Amino acid sequence: MKIAELKDRVVLGAARVYARRTMADYAERAEESQFEVTVTRVVELNPVMRRITLSAPEIRDYSLLGPDEYFGLLMPGADGRLHLPDPERSNVRAAVSEMPEDEQPGLRWYTIRSIRRSEGEVDVDIVTHGDSGPGSAWATSVQVGDIAGFRSGGALYSSFDQPGQLLVADETALPALLAILEERSRRGLPGLGEGVEAHVEVPSSSVLDGMDVPTDVVVHLRGSAAPGTAVLAALAESPASSAGLDYAWLCGESGLATSLRRHLVQQGMDKRQITFSGYWKLGAARG
Numbered sequence: 001m002k003i004a005e006l007k008d009r010v011v012l013g014a015a016r017v018y019a020r021r022t023m024a025d026y027a028e029r030a031e032e033s034q035f036e037v038t039v040t041r042v043v044e045l046n047p048v049m050r051r052i053t054l055s056a057p058e059i060r061d062y063s064l065l066g067p068d069e070y071f072g073l074l075m076p077g078a079d080g081r082l083h084l085p086d087p088e089r090s091n092v093r094a095a096v097s098e099m100p101e102d103e104q105p106g107l108r109w110y111t112i113r114s115i116r117r118s119e120g121e122v123d124v125d126i127v128t129h130g131d132s133g134p135g136s137a138w139a140t141s142v143q144v145g146d147i148a149g150f151r152s153g154g155a156l157y158s159s160f161d162q163p164g165q166l167l168v169a170d171e172t173a174l175p176a177l178l179a180i181l182e183e184r185s186r187r188g189l190p191g192l193g194e195g196v197e198a199h200v201e202v203p204s205s206s207v208l209d210g211m212d213v214p215t216d217v218v219v220h221l222r223g224s225a226a227p228g229t230a231v232l233a234a235l236a237e238s239p240a241s242s243a244g245l246d247y248a249w250l251c252g253e254s255g256l257a258t259s260l261r262r263h264l265v266q267q268g269m270d271k272r273q274i275t276f277s278g279y280w281k282l283g284a285a286r287g
Helices: 003-022 055-060 092-097 132-142 176-188 229-237 254-266
Strands: 034-046 049-055 072-076 107-112 114-116 121-128 147-153 163-172 196-202 220-221 248-251 272-280
Touching: 034 121, 034 229, 092 107, 092 248, 107 121, 107 132, 107 176, 114 248, 121 132, 121 176, 121 196, 163 176, 163 254, 176 196, 176 248, 196 229, 220 229, 229 254, 254 272
Parallel strands: 163 196, 163 248, 196 220, 248 272
Antiparallel strands: 034 049, 034 147, 049 121, 072 107, 072 147, 114 121
16 A cells, blocks of 8 residues: 555544544445546526536436535646546545655545436536636636536435434535435425525525525525524524434534534534535635
8 A cells, every 4th residue: 555545544534534433434445446528518507506517427327325415526736638547546535645746636525416327428507706716717718628527425324214304404504405405305205394494695586596495494694704604593583493303404504504503512512413524714715
């Protein structure tokens, strides 16, 4: 085993031990996969959300671990070409950082919104905010025929059988939340209003255009306020939202996820009944 890979396993192993002790169970792959994908379709859902279809033969045999499956999108580096990291490395971030600077691909993690194995395609919905980050810059300018890299990830949502559930997302986690609701419906499980409560916090309602958000999802508009402030205030004022919960899924901006988790724990909820993930952090880049 290479020394670099040994270091990867030590670092990731420590992170897994910590996560297993502090949050609900989640799904991981036994082996990673990495391959090139081609952009075959680009649809502008609304002014800040683009749906990009990626195609590759490997997708025909790709199995999802859960409805909120995420993957690593590897984008061309500073030299304008796509250079992929060592596929044998389990810590892809470390592998990218050790590549020559002008060859380092951009790396961002996104939800697989839908998969069509028969066509070898996946859709990914990406929030755009100009060229302030590699993911948004790529999604804003990408064209059909462009090449990118796909790095397998995992899934966080796994509590299908828990009756009382609270699901909360911001605009970046909205595709994952919608995928969860669709999978529950496909399995014939109780949905919104039947023990499952879903909340979405967004800066404006225009972010929801074209997303087919169910009418029973509670929408909170935060405007220019900090992420998490609107939905946290609403849940704090409604004790029923945190009473009798068996499971909570809290994903989006880091402050939103952590503040909601803290609120639920203070209400007496076990940390191991809560899934939380900071998809991004206000004022900071995340690869």
